Amino acid sequence: MLGWLEPRLSKYENGALQEETQDTLLKFAMEPINLLQLIKRKPEAVALDKRARLIEQLSSNQSLAKHLF
Numbered sequence: 001m002l003g004w005l006e007p008r009l010s011k012y013e014n015g016a017l018q019e020e021t022q023d024t025l026l027k028f029a030m031e032p033i034n035l036l037q038l039i040k041r042k043p044e045a046v047a048l049d050k051r052a053r054l055i056e057q058l059s060s061n062q063s064l065a066k067h068l069f
Contacts, residue, residue, distance in 0.1 A: 001038050001045035
């Protein structure tokens with residue numbers, strides 16, 4: 001969803017610190033409204049069953065419900 005390639009993810013999973021740009025992007029994606037927008041923009045990045053659960057959880061927040069598809 002964030003466009004990160006496998007080597008970058010592996011580096012972070014092994015404890016490397018992300019660069020400032022990637023850190024900012026990750027923090028952005030962790031905000032529920034932004035995550036919902038990312039899912040809407042790139043739905044194929046999340047498996048259908050997981051996508052449905054995420055959308056359901058995010059939509060339970062009244063302030064986010066208006067941003068649904």
